[in-house]
Amino acid sequence: MSTIDPAQIATRAGARFERDVPLAPYTTLRLGGPATAMVTCTYTDSLVSVVRELDAAGVPLLVLAGGSNLVIADTGFDGVVVRVANPAVQIGGPADGTTDGTVVRAEAGAVWDEVVAATVSAGLGGLECLSGIPGSAGATPVQNVGAYGVEVGSVLRRVRLLDRRTGNVHWAQPGELSLGYRTSVLKHSDDALVLEVELDVTADGLSAPLRYRELASALGAAEGERAPVAQVRECVLKLRAGKGMVLDPADHDTWSAGSFFTNPIVPADRLPAVLSAIETRVGADIAVPRYPVAGSDAVKLSAGWLIERAGFHRGHPGTSAPARLSTKHTLALTNRGAAATTDLLDLARDVRAGVREAFGVTLEPEPVLVGCAF
Ligand SMILES: Cc1cc2nc3c(=O)[nH]c(=O)nc-3n(C[C@H](O)[C@H](O)[C@H](O)COP(=O)(O)OP(=O)(O)OC[C@H]3O[C@@H](n4cnc5c(N)ncnc54)[C@H](O)[C@@H]3O)c2cc1C
Structure with missing residues (x-):
């Protein structure tokens, strides 16, 4: 990190400064290692001056608000997390x-x-x-x-x-x-x-x-x-x-980032091959959920439906796994309480590979991944 002192920047801006902050409690997945520092800004003016000054000093910075669309590496974030908390x-x-x-x-x-x-x-x-x-x-x-x-x-x-x-x-x-x-x-x-x-x-x-x-x-x-x-x-x-899509700390099905994959958009020229793969796998008499994409001849398929039809059921891979598909919805990847980010990413990799193998469709993650990939 730069020699500029983020603590001084925070203090000048009237923001709260903390060092070595575990990030898991700030995410809905309850995953992620520590940040070097965190600056919490409860006023818009402080947010502006903190981010301006840290940017000018070239300090690596992660913007975090509710942490409900973030997957943060087990190694955490080597830089300053700016927590957006101006609430008016x-x-x-x-x-x-x-x-x-x-x-x-x-x-x-x-x-x-x-x-x-x-x-x-x-x-x-x-x-x-x-x-x-x-x-x-x-x-x-x-x-x-x-x-x-x-x-x-x-x-x-x-x-x-x-x-x-x-x-x-x-x-x-x-x-x-x-x-x-x-x-x-x-x-x-x-x-x-x-x-x-x-x-x-x-x-x-x-x-x-x-x-x-x-x-x-x-x-x-x-x-x-x-x-x-x-x-x-x-x-x-x-x-x-x-569907486990309203946060409830007592329900591990909601320890997620919501839908983990976006619904895949399949170009018109790829669609026949994908539909034929689906037919081979699940039969010709099943209606495949599909939605038009405005301004395009591509088609949006349902990621959750594809995941299930590829053989991943709710709760996959089973009760002993620290990271599992939600027991209410196959599109949510969840932390059952003791997972690490690597466990979640292993599950994501597994699901993505299974859907690709079954239907030739590659699912894309919806949350933002910080310091990690799968
Ligand atoms: C149970 C559950 C259900 C969900 N359901 C839905 C749903 O139905 N539809 C849907 O679209 N999403 C859904 N989500 C995803 C998530 O709630 C949304 O994406 C939400 O808007 C993320 O807000 P956040 O404050 O938690 O962002 P964070 O997770 O803190 O940040 C997400 C990204 O946005 C950036 N960011 C945050 N604040 C700012 C800012 N002020 N300026 C610039 N960048 C910023 C961060 O740097 C990060 O890259 C769900 C998530 C969960 C856990």
């Missing part, structure tokens, strides 16, 4: 002087589900399908979080960024972020830090149109219909809990 949220207030009270403004460190809950309590619609997603508001544009037919990109008004290459702070429009399926220019990049997000919500107490069949039918509604926001939130939380 403004619901329905004036944002840029031109709004009608249907804008939510959240600092990056705000807990995302608390933002959603507050909008639902205020009778504002738009975010309810994204209920129960762990982590911070600031991380939502990073991988364009999505669930139950809604992606954050569809409600994002603008994002306040620290450009880490220039040190400038500016508001960026969603169109500048290349938001896609679980991706954006912010993911796997150190170019920018999200400081705040602004989201558009609706004031009529109704949800976004229900585009996800499982959710619509659980609500007894037709696809495309809108429903009261509180009902939709409650239903989403129930559906998610049934």
